[in-house]
Amino acid sequence: MAGDAARILNPIELTGPRLAGQEDLLTPxxxxxxxxxxxxxxxxxxxxxxxxxxxxxxxxxxxxxxxxxxxxxxxxxxxxxxxxxxxxxxxxxxxxxxxxxxxxxxxxxxxxxxxxxxxxxxxxxxxxxxxxxxxxxxxxxxxxxxxxxxxxxxxxxxxxxxxxxxxxxxxxxxxxxxxxxxxxxxxxxxxxxxxxxxxxxxxxxxxxxxxxxxxxxxxxxxxxxxxxxxxxxxxxxxxxxxxxxxxxxxxxxxxxxxxxxxxxxxxxxxxxxxxxxxxxxxxxxxxxxxxxxxxxxxxxxxxxxxxxxxxxxxxxxxxxxxxxxxxxxxxxxxxxxxxxxxxxxxxxxxxxxxxxxxxxxxxxxxxxxxxxxxxxxxxxxxxxxxxxxxxxxxxxxxxxxxxxxxxIRPSIGTITRKGFDNNVEVCVRYLAAWLEGQGCVPIHWLMEDAATAEIGRAQLWTWLHHGHLHLDDGTPVDFSLFDRSLMSLPSKLADRMKLPGGSKINEAIALLDQLTHAEELAEFLTLPAYERL
Structure with a gap:
């Protein structure tokens, strides 16, 4: 009851950190x-x-x-x-x-x-x-x-x-x-x-x-x-x-x-x-x-x-x-x-x-x-x-x-090892930068935003959860392949502290791992990531 009364008296609450000059924008x-x-x-x-x-x-x-x-x-x-x-x-x-x-x-x-x-x-x-x-x-x-x-x-x-x-x-x-x-x-x-x-x-x-x-x-x-x-x-x-x-x-x-x-x-x-x-x-x-x-x-x-x-x-x-x-x-x-x-x-x-x-x-x-x-x-x-x-x-x-x-006709094509690993890498690098506060990130000479990471992690989820798929070289697309690709990133990105989001690489790896192994495909990547900001 006390909380309801407080909301009636002050119906709006700002929970973000107080920033210099915000009163000029957030006027009464x-x-x-x-x-x-x-x-x-x-x-x-x-x-x-x-x-x-x-x-x-x-x-x-x-x-x-x-x-x-x-x-x-x-x-x-x-x-x-x-x-x-x-x-x-x-x-x-x-x-x-x-x-x-x-x-x-x-x-x-x-x-x-x-x-x-x-x-x-x-x-x-x-x-x-x-x-x-x-x-x-x-x-x-x-x-x-x-x-x-x-x-x-x-x-x-x-x-x-x-x-x-x-x-x-x-x-x-x-x-x-x-x-x-x-x-x-x-x-x-x-x-x-x-x-x-x-x-x-x-x-x-x-x-x-x-x-x-x-x-x-x-x-x-x-x-x-x-x-x-x-x-x-x-x-x-x-x-x-x-x-x-x-x-x-x-x-x-x-x-x-x-x-x-x-x-x-x-x-x-x-x-x-x-x-x-x-x-x-x-x-x-x-x-x-x-x-x-x-x-x-x-x-x-x-x-x-x-x-x-x-x-x-x-x-x-x-x-x-x-x-x-x-x-x-x-x-x-x-x-x-x-x-x-x-x-x-x-x-x-x-x-x-x-x-x-x-x-x-x-x-x-x-x-x-x-x-x-x-x-x-x-x-x-x-x-x-x-x-x-x-x-x-x-x-x-x-x-x-x-x-x-x-x-709704699906595309014809293949999954290469390079394409699989690229999805893993781009997802992690973008997520790391996003968790550090950057929403627009240069990766492999492309300016990537959330849509790229969404495609990558949704592809990984569907390839892995439908099963019985193979790379073009015959390698099974399974969680062993995903785990190996994910675990290789820290050494692959050895100079990661120079990359956007370098300090968040390990957190990004953990989040992509969690989302990819989940039984349900998350609606949007940015929903669980937002709670970590």
Missing amino acids: AALGFLIDLHRAFEAKRQARLAARRQRQARFDAGELPDFRADTRAIREGDWTVAPLPEALLDRRVEITGPVDPKMVINALNSGASCYMADFEDSTCPTWENLLTGQRALRKAVAGSLDWMAPDGSKHYVLDPASKTVLIVRPRGWHLDEKHVLVDGQRLSGSLFDLGLFAFHNAAALQAKGRGPYFYLPKLQAMEEAALWDEVLAFIETRLGLPEGAMKVTVLIETLPAVFEMHEILHALRGRIAGLNCGRWDYIFSYLKTFRRHRDRVLPERSQVGMTQPFLKAYSELLIQTCHRRGAHAMGGMAAQIPIAGDPIANEEALARVRADKQREAGAGHDGTWVAHPALIPVAREVFDQAMPGPHQQAVRREDVAADRDAL
């Missing part, structure tokens, strides 16, 4: 706004998460994903989304990355069409990272952001002439913010990230004709999109914004969502600007959705590219769907980073990026993602050649006939 008015968001939407969020679990249980029992019979009228109806604002008409090259001040400055100064400031897969959600990111974005919107290298060697300043459009990605519906309790419950990470950013920046961005704009991750159903629409309408009303001012792009990065793309667009039709092929998380979702289906095990990650039939069908159906409804169809990520000291290898990597972007532009995408500023000229050149106008919505792709079977 801002905290009151977060309380109202929680009370209005937490029960609905939990209902949607319960619906996810129920549907996954049906998949585990043998059901296959399919287009919904109850929403056929939406798919077959003649409707379009609201007109796109001028700032979002041309999105041919978008750069993505975490929300630390240096990244924010470099991204907004990069010359990209848009910058997706990511609170999700490329930001480790420590309390310090989240508040530092919110502060950096607030200063960026105000035009006052700068950053000095710790050794004083370089001063980074936001270019006032930058035309790069800011788009913010909050965390997904499944993630909590453990450092903020409302009425004794954890606040949604989604509502914390988006709500706090909107509270401080929405009016300023609206005055500039720049939104605010958001990317919405990890949606699995139209009802989850409809919940976001409710949240955004609530925020618009509370902050005095015009109806539909807050525009969103939805990442199609879960297998269930590909069967509801029309429905997701319809649920958000007053504010949606497009859909994005979040291909790495999409592969992870395929693995997770079919975790109990022995006939849908995928080969090693390097063999699961966008030319594989199920991924080609997914991307082309997304283009067809978006263009029919007047929305952008955004392409996927190029994660390569410059290979210092090896110009031949670097040019080979750039050639792979160029080929991937040519595939996207030729298929009809309206823009694409890169992880590093050095890739912007490559991607821009490709899209400038293929897309003289601001987008390709006139490309309707009536030739695409992606039925249910095409969208």
